[in-house]
Amino acid sequence: MGHADTLLAMGGAFVAAAVLARLGSRIGLPTIPLFILAGALLGPHTPGFVLVDDPHELEMLSALGLVLLLFYLGLEFHLDDLKAGGRKLTLAGIVYLILNVGAGLLFGFALGWGTSEAFVLAGVLGISSSAIITKVLVDLGRIGNPETKAILGIIVIDDIFLAVYLAALQPVISGADSMASAAAQAGRAFGFLLVLATLVRWGTGLIGRLIATRDNELLVISFLGAAVLMAGVAEEFGVADVIGAFMVGLMLGSTSSGDRIRELVNPLRDAFAAIFFFAFGLSIDPGDLPSVLLPVLVAVVVTLAMNLLSGLFTARMYGFGPEPTANVAITLTARGEFALILATMAASAGLDERLSPFIAGYVLVLAVLAPLAAGRSRWFARGLGRLLPGHRSGKETKETAGEARKEAAPEPVAAEG
DSSP states (O other), X not given: OOHHHXXXXXXXXXXXXXXXXXXXXXXXXXXXXHHHHHXXXXXXXXXXXXXOSOGGGGHHHHHHXXXXXXXXXXXXXXXXXXXXXXXXXXHHHHHHHHHHHHHHHHHHHHHTSOHHHHHHHHHHHHOOOHHHHHHHHHHTTOTTSHHHHHHHHHHHHHHHHHHHHHHHHHXXXXXXXXXXXXXXXXXXXXXXXXXXXXXXXXXXXXXXHHHOOSOHHHHHHHHHHHHHHXXXXXXXXXXXXXXXXXHHHHHHHTSTTHHHHHHHHHHHHHHHHHHHHHHHHHTOOGGGGGGGHHHHHHHHHHHXXXXXXXXXXXXXXXXXXXXXXXXXXXXXXXXXXXXXXXXXXXXXXXXXXXXXXXXXXXXXXXXHHHHHXXXXXXXXXXXXXXXXXXXXXXXXXXXXXHHHXXXXXXXXXXXXX
């Protein structure tokens, strides 16, 4: 592809994603499925104008978007949040993973597409979308709600599991030819993760001093270089590149420059993440979607059921009423960037070609359904009232929420005169 063609493809991708996202925002749709839709409409598999003939033409920009997404999640992740949540938060996250990942694995085996494919589907169905969930909570003004602490805590557990899961998945889908070979690949990957974890635990101070600067330009170059470099090193050790970026974010987020880095990385993350989702859309052949429609619908039902069970379990631990319970269950159903990461890994490993259209359809349905349903959680709360004895009315729900806020507050707030 020539220089002019490259610029046209890049510029067209940004403009197309922006136009659809603007239109979607008018009716309350999240941006991720719209970016994917833009890629699908302008890709080689859809009749009409073709902006990009080959999805690989945007491969490097797409990879950078993925690195920045996970780098940002690392910045937002705090081990102190997990410690403060204590046993309840940890248990809620573990139960969520057992229900969703376990159901995803069983669903994968039931499809009969292959063992490696089943392990990929366990992650696809089991891990929620931090990006969509965070946007939903902000857009609906629920950041201060008592149940939001539980939602974010479950996301934290998801992130921890994701690092281990991706490291373990790599040798499984890479087609290791023997148990010894698979064990060697897994050992190498976990060894690298151990080194990174050691740096996070004891090297943050040194890293903070090395990267500290008052110049924003130098700070951007420093953290971007560190994230991309570590992503490449991780890949060399058989660990998904995004985990290297995540761990760098984890380190830098705890330094004195952490707040400035979070502010500076936002526009970069949003721009290049849009290209990642757009590039994924380019690879979707709409003609393949009807062949996986039934599995997609079954998977959506399975996810909704597992999230309902997880929400009920969390509600009983925290004493939530119907509305907060509905908020937990519905908000966490969103699936997005992690599922697409797994789709990319599966395609690179040459797994069953039905995985990509299945994951695309599954993500599109839940990425649209979850935010829309979250905005109407009161409708679902009415039905949940029967499953939560002692919380049958909206008044009781509000009282419970008020009590939870009082318990969560570190100090009493003096009333203003």
